[in-house]
Amino acid sequence: MGEKNTLLEAFRQTNYRVVGHGNREIRMLKEALKEFDGDEESDIYGAGNIIEDFQNKLSEYLGKEAAVFFPSGTMAQQIALRIWCDHKGLKRVAYHPLCHLEIHEEDGLKELHHIEPILLADKDSVIQLDDIVNMKEDISCLLLELPQREIGGQLPDYETLEAISAYCREKGIKLHLDGARLFEILPFYKRSAAEVCRLFDSVYVSFYKGIGGIAGAILAGDEAFIKESKVWKRRHGGDLISLYPYIISADYFLTQRLDKMGQYYEGAKELAQLFNSCHAVSTKPMEPVSNMFHVHFNAPKEQLESNLIAIYEETGIGLTGYINETENGCTYEAAIGDQYALIPKENLQNIFRKLDERLKEINVRN
């Protein structure tokens, strides 16, 4: 008797996948290095052409005076908030309850920087202007994450963003952008990165989400802010003697994929519609505003998994390699990348017909 596939194994065996750029394999680095002879000199503790050129390229793209390359966004953002708090002499900031710094960093902001976060807004919604206006406490800095990843990738409308920016400026509150997925929202906002970043005092972007690089981040802002961030980068242990493996690959995949964000956004809208047309499935947001969304199944996890495995084996197309249980059923996060466009349209329609049928059956039985 053969062993049954797990959902992950079945997903890995598919020929086509609706999500992602493909497996994160070493070939990504080999590919990024191809155009280099090998003679090129490593950066050295933050200096040298490779790092300085990339930092200049990004500061220009983001419309900021300066930028610094960090090994991680976790490091970059704790440091950004710390600098703003030091400037104001007040160790208090505000952000969404599901902010990365609140739930994914083992409380680094508190343990290392002793900064107190005020949690704004309902955890199921994005932050609105009223949430900030109604804040009792004074803060040094407000962090906005665009889009709000943990709730499916939701965005405030642009007027709200502008109003929040103006209000913060008026009140002497610094505004920091968690732009882990900034590139991915520009098609929806129909604005350039520099335009959006103009609303913010400091900005962080990532190179391994929609861009699909290996690792690394950029922190951008005014000259004084960036100069200070380099001191903290050393303190945190992030001023590596050589960061070029991440810089070179960030540059390579940025060049490859920056102009595909519109394609990913359209793909996300299309895929979300296919999910929403199925029995017992809904997406959040209903209509994506980036390359991502969350899929919510009103079905028990185990039953859904075995049905998905069957669909993958029948069609050779994978929807996801994992499913998380929720109160009402289960969920997963879809992020559209290069893989989506490779799927023939009829096959896509077919897989959702099968999914719909199977979900109907699950509901009839339950």
Add this chain to the structure above:
Amino acid sequence: MGEKNTLLEAFRQTNYRVVGHGNREIRMLKEALKEFDGDEESDIYGAGNIIEDFQNKLSEYLGKEAAVFFPSGTMAQQIALRIWCDHKGLKRVAYHPLCHLEIHEEDGLKELHHIEPILLADKDSVIQLDDIVNMKEDISCLLLELPQREIGGQLPDYETLEAISAYCREKGIKLHLDGARLFEILPFYKRSAAEVCRLFDSVYVSFYKGIGGIAGAILAGDEAFIKESKVWKRRHGGDLISLYPYIISADYFLTQRLDKMGQYYEGAKELAQLFNSCHAVSTKPMEPVSNMFHVHFNAPKEQLESNLIAIYEETGIGLTGYINETENGCTYEAAIGDQYALIPKENLQNIFRKLDERLKEINVRN
């Protein structure tokens, strides 16, 4: 009229160099990646074969229960000291006045961890047992750096090391090894890494000094300590989604160079002797106990530089690309690597004859 070379430019134009492994170029990474097809999966946030295998390999080599790969020693060591301080409930440690944490980390230990360091010993000597016994304050942890890099790479004798280890164990003081250059001292001590590390509760080693890799560090210790270090690694922003570029190259160059440490040590002794045979030059230590030593010239910087440039141009052999001014003249740090063995012995004798002659002349004129 042609522009005169700077010392660095002249050094870079030499065919042979007494120090180092060669320029830090991108080819180092391309070389390390050659044996990989590209199908191999990246590590992911500290998990996966690439990272786990390497961590196991190193913990075994160092004779410790467990190990974790860090992007930098700066991060690894602040975290090691923090954990030991938390265990004892006392935020005080002790180390040498020229400890890396004291002079090269923008006070990260104090700014992030609020740990107070007691500075032991004269800054020109290594720490001795009496320095610890005579300490007034209680501490959680003592950090020993072997060899003491900032004073030329000096070592206590092994009996002293054993006595310090026993004393700390008796007094409930944890002992941490700054082993940035641990591999390099094993030939002198004639002991394995595991033997030396047995004296210590925690150990840090580096992969881009004598090993000549690209970046990265290992922190090793008991299971509980290592488990805690992973939480702090995340807090510090060091739990990168992918660390394999550094891990793969660390492994590659470790395999290449670990067994050459004896050769580098012998080369260092030989080269130091050549320097010491010259007029107005001395090395510290007089006889190296690792692959490194500091060269002290009793001569003014500018005059020495122009003489060195002339020697490089005459012989095609480079001694150093920089010289730092001191009270009594100038100095540079020599670290023997792969390059030294490539120099024909007669050429080496020749260059020191020329150096000796020129130094005699400088002294006659001054």
